[in-house]
Amino acid sequence: MIGFVLRRLVQLVPVLLIASLGIWAILYAVPGGPVAGLVGENATPEQIAAVTAQYGLDRPVVVQYLDWLRRAAVGDLGVSIYASEPVVDLIGQRLPATLHLAVAATLVALALGIPVGVISAISPGSWIDRALSAWSALALGVPTFWLGILLILWFAVDLRWLPAVSGYVPIWEEPLTAIRNLLLPAITLGVYVSGILARFLRASLVSELRADYVRTARAKGLPERQVVGIHIMRNALLPFITIVGLMMASFIGGAVVTEAVFTYPGLGRLLIQAISTRDYPLIQGCIVVILILYVAINLAVDVLYAYVDPRIDYG
Amino acid sequence: MRLAEGTANAGPVLSVRGLKVAFAVADRHVPVVRGVDFDVYQNEVLCIVGESGSGKSVTSLAVTGLLPETARVEGSITLGGVEVNGAGRDALRRMRGEDVGFVFQDPGTTLNPVLKVGRQITEGQVALSRLRPAEAEGRAVELLRDVDIADPEQRVRQYPHQFSGGMRQRAVIAMAIAGQPKLIIADEPTTALDVTVQAQVLSVLARRQAEMRAAVVLITHDLGVVAQVADRVAVMYGGRIVETGPVEAIFRSPRHPYTRALLRSIPRMDTDEVRLDPIPGQPPMPHALPAGCAFEPRCALGSGRPRCREEEPPLSTVASEQNAACHFVDEAPPAPKVHAMARPKMAEAEAPPLLDVKGLKVHFPIKSSVLQRTTGWVRAVDGVDISVRAGETLSLVGESGCGKTTIGRTVMGLVQATAGDIRFDGQSMVRLGPADKRKARRRMQYIFQDPYSSLNPVLPAEDIVAEPLRIHGLYDEMGGAERVAELFDMVGLSRSMLSRYPSEFSGGQRQRIGIARALILAPRLVILDEPVAALDVSIQAQILNLLQDLQAELGLSYLFIAHNLSVVRHISDRVAVMYLGRIVEQGTRDELYSNPVHPYTQSLLSAAPDPDPAARHSSRRIVLEGEIPSPAAPPSGCVFHPRCFRADARCCAEVPAFRPYPGLATWTACHHAGPLEQNPAALAEVSR
Ligand SMILES: Nc1ncnc2c1ncn2[C@@H]1O[C@H](COP(=O)(O)OP(=O)(O)OP(=O)(O)O)[C@@H](O)[C@H]1O
Ligand code: SF4
Numbered sequence A: 001m002i003g004f005v006l007r008r009l010v011q012l013v014p015v016l017l018i019a020s021l022g023i024w025a026i027l028y029a030v031p032g033g034p035v036a037g038l039v040g041e042n043a044t045p046e047q048i049a050a051v052t053a054q055y056g057l058d059r060p061v062v063v064q065y066l067d068w069l070r071r072a073a074v075g076d077l078g079v080s081i082y083a084s085e086p087v088v089d090l091i092g093q094r095l096p097a098t099l100h101l102a103v104a105a106t107l108v109a110l111a112l113g114i115p116v117g118v119i120s121a122i123s124p125g126s127w128i129d130r131a132l133s134a135w136s137a138l139a140l141g142v143p144t145f146w147l148g149i150l151l152i153l154w155f156a157v158d159l160r161w162l163p164a165v166s167g168y169v170p171i172w173e174e175p176l177t178a179i180r181n182l183l184l185p186a187i188t189l190g191v192y193v194s195g196i197l198a199r200f201l202r203a204s205l206v207s208e209l210r211a212d213y214v215r216t217a218r219a220k221g222l223p224e225r226q227v228v229g230i231h232i233m234r235n236a237l238l239p240f241i242t243i244v245g246l247m248m249a250s251f252i253g254g255a256v257v258t259e260a261v262f263t264y265p266g267l268g269r270l271l272i273q274a275i276s277t278r279d280y281p282l283i284q285g286c287i288v289v290i291l292i293l294y295v296a297i298n299l300a301v302d303v304l305y306a307y308v309d310p311r312i313d314y315g
Numbered sequence B: 001m002r003l004a005e006g007t008a009n010a011g012p013v014l015s016v017r018g019l020k021v022a023f024a025v026a027d028r029h030v031p032v033v034r035g036v037d038f039d040v041y042q043n044e045v046l047c048i049v050g051e052s053g054s055g056k057s058v059t060s061l062a063v064t065g066l067l068p069e070t071a072r073v074e075g076s077i078t079l080g081g082v083e084v085n086g087a088g089r090d091a092l093r094r095m096r097g098e099d100v101g102f103v104f105q106d107p108g109t110t111l112n113p114v115l116k117v118g119r120q121i122t123e124g125q126v127a128l129s130r131l132r133p134a135e136a137e138g139r140a141v142e143l144l145r146d147v148d149i150a151d152p153e154q155r156v157r158q159y160p161h162q163f164s165g166g167m168r169q170r171a172v173i174a175m176a177i178a179g180q181p182k183l184i185i186a187d188e189p190t191t192a193l194d195v196t197v198q199a200q201v202l203s204v205l206a207r208r209q210a211e212m213r214a215a216v217v218l219i220t221h222d223l224g225v226v227a228q229v230a231d232r233v234a235v236m237y238g239g240r241i242v243e244t245g246p247v248e249a250i251f252r253s254p255r256h257p258y259t260r261a262l263l264r265s266i267p268r269m270d271t272d273e274v275r276l277d278p279i280p281g282q283p284p285m286p287h288a289l290p291a292g293c294a295f296e297p298r299c300a301l302g303s304g305r306p307r308c309r310e311e312e313p314p315l316s317t318v319a320s321e322q323n324a325a326c327h328f329v330d331e332a333p334p335a336p337k338v339h340a341m342a343r344p345k346m347a348e349a350e351a352p353p354l355l356d357v358k359g360l361k362v363h364f365p366i367k368s369s370v371l372q373r374t375t376g377w378v379r380a381v382d383g384v385d386i387s388v389r390a391g392e393t394l395s396l397v398g399e400s401g402c403g404k405t406t407i408g409r410t411v412m413g414l415v416q417a418t419a420g421d422i423r424f425d426g427q428s429m430v431r432l433g434p435a436d437k438r439k440a441r442r443r444m445q446y447i448f449q450d451p452y453s454s455l456n457p458v459l460p461a462e463d464i465v466a467e468p469l470r471i472h473g474l475y476d477e478m479g480g481a482e483r484v485a486e487l488f489d490m491v492g493l494s495r496s497m498l499s500r501y502p503s504e505f506s507g508g509q510r511q512r513i514g515i516a517r518a519l520i521l522a523p524r525l526v527i528l529d530e531p532v533a534a535l536d537v538s539i540q541a542q543i544l545n546l547l548q549d550l551q552a553e554l555g556l557s558y559l560f561i562a563h564n565l566s567v568v569r570h571i572s573d574r575v576a577v578m579y580l581g582r583i584v585e586q587g588t589r590d591e592l593y594s595n596p597v598h599p600y601t602q603s604l605l606s607a608a609p610d611p612d613p614a615a616r617h618s619s620r621r622i623v624l625e626g627e628i629p630s631p632a633a634p635p636s637g638c639v640f641h642p643r644c645f646r647a648d649a650r651c652c653a654e655v656p657a658f659r660p661y662p663g664l665a666t667w668t669a670c671h672h673a674g675p676l677e678q679n680p681a682a683l684a685e686v687s688r
């Protein structure tokens, strides 16, 4: 298993290389750059040239990339053009917030999605199944910004139970405040994907229900609770783990809308800001970090898979 | 298993009366079981036989309330005196765990892949509080030992994928007997297994059943298995039992026309009958049953008779303990038709072979999943010589995984040979360029095992049959649509079916389409890979006859790949027996079947169940231990030595050469080849 993890980490290197090269290429292919925004509208060509040189942007693209690469290899992702702070620090501030939100949203999604999926799978066509499938359609159909705003209006503005602006508080420092802050954005994200999870789980449970081993399990006199809870669940969870992993990975860089609605200090918003100002080092840094997290989550999924599915042998 | 004794005073363990099952399909009920009555007594084996779809499995599932909710079950089922139909959930559950043990068909899917085998064996008993969790593993070890699994202490903690097919089925038997049930229901328990493994599994089942004096309902379509294990037999057709009686009576004096026809349609190893007597037509579909007797459209005795058409015959007594459902049981059966010799005369031995394979090796690389490095080789075919002469049938037999199919595919050029030469009509195929290869391949065609997946479902039958013509650009040259229609006639399909799609054909008809497609280019050699293995016996006989007729008419050569020894005996001129990538014995059909000299051939022939109940007392059986080893790590010396009853030190070290056996027209690869009788001591050791 350790060997497997190491091999996967080694494989990550070329992935990151290609990805960073790709980002660099795209950034330079698109006209415009960060300098225009920095110097203002009335800048003279001399001023522009000076600023360009100051950030090293006048060097050949390949040299810039190789320079970036050389530093990135030792953990230096450069300095943000706009914030004038090291990219590593900027990301370091946002990363814990993003991880908090991703975990909280995943928990909400599982708490809603698993019961919905299981109940509708074991009683297909019943009123409860229909009600639940309406729910999952609704959850998928409602735009996240709309749900987010609705939640803010109810719980923050009308009821004043929860804050409207969700700052980041580490959960190990002030657990209660942290939960209050995370609750609304986590529900907003979680509800949306719980619809996907419920549908997926229902489909994989329904197909497992028809498997021969289910008949065997019933034939030996197991109660239905065990047939579904142990025999079917163990098998249905296998593909489910992959989906949950993908979903969690999507929360890392892709929760932009929710982060914006709640003005939550996550990585997604940082990346969007960086893109809108063409802050090259920051864009590059954000994407590389998101990519690493993405691969880490996938790796965790594979490890979990091997644990749940005895047929997989990573040697 | 012996006939029930002293059961007259005790009531039946299971008693079924008027069982009817209908499935709700698109707002109507389709009857699939239509009034079934039977009893099974303690220490008795009742075999239910019948073709696919006759309702055998549904009957067995109804007995324990395991049918899906779409099923409507009527009638009375009493198990140990307690009514099952309509019983509450908990009562049913208790009954399944305590009174009934189930063995299902496919051991590959009946076990849960992600739970440990030991747990699966005992969890039912634990859930019913008949076993304490702390004792569960110990009990599972005991049960595995009872079903002859070596090293049970390790095995209980393993997962199903670490077991071979035969071991999985034995684990399922361990599960079935875990609660010391009164009744064991086994639905096609050995259909998915090789004959030597089938023999092991049946022997384990018989021993445990005898020990517990359990009643057994064994469902099968294999009349050989029935003859070997049944005390009583119930024959099902179209959702009803059409005949039931003691096993000897059913085989010796069957009274229902269907039973008689079924027994006549199977190829047998003990006769030289040259032509099978198939049952015409198809079994009825449950939603389109005839009004009167379900067998009427296919019945030689009653077809067209008004009474048979209008009135369903009741099951009535025809002899002591024998019942049959037929209006005309007392009428003499129609005399069996006398058939013309269909088999071609044996090809001239001097003629140069049409197909000549020399020293063929096919090795497949094993790649490690991560870095795609080759970490080993699967020796699927490891040095094989065979030849097929014009107009003859050479059969390759052997158990699954021995490399039969790979040889066929390599000859066709679908797989690259690693070493050796393949000559077709004097021309070496290995060194031909792609264009010449294609041309040569026109004269060589392949017929697949599975008639369901081998036909493109979106093409009409005529296009499927015409496909090879189009591929070779010969559509117009060879007669186009007229040629396709001719082929339809030739394989016994009506021209009105030309534009139908594969899904509208039955399994047997699909196989006819496959044959038509193979023959349209007028090939000289046809490679048939298990062409009848997926078909019911009555349909199998139709196809075998068709193949023989076509061979005689068109002078075809067949390379026939199969695992069923009776079918092979029926159709072959010469037979080659394969084991783990090698030919171990090859000879003329008669020589090989009457004087086998290789221990593996002898074991195979002895393991194949004979459809004659008398044979079970007289014949001595060799029950081989273990299963075929992996071709990625073949044993040293003679590859058969770990399972061979004659193996000695020399066998472990030295590979036996394939050479003629003195005095017989047989070639064999064995250091101690010889007739079975020469080794009485060895035999005594292996027969149980
Ligand atoms: N759940 C179901 N819903 C609808 N029809 C069904 C269902 N299960 C079985 N049938 C139908 O019932 C009929 C009898 O099926 P059954 O499985 O008992 O046949 P069988 O005799 O066991 O055949 P085989 O030899 O193929 O196992 C078939 O026509 C089958 O299609
Ligand atoms: S009742 Fe008529 S059709 Fe049915 S089996 Fe008897 S003779 Fe044949």
Ligand code: SF4
Residues within 6 Å of the ligand: B598, B599, B600, B638, B639, B640, B641, B642, B644, B645, B646, B647, B648, B651, B656, B669, B670, B671, B672, B673
């Ligand atoms: S060579 Fe030895 S092990 Fe092989 S079949 Fe002959 S007797 Fe058995």
Ligand SMILES: [Mg+2]
Residues within 6 Å of the ligand: B056, B057, B058, B187, B188
């Ligand atoms: Mg069946």
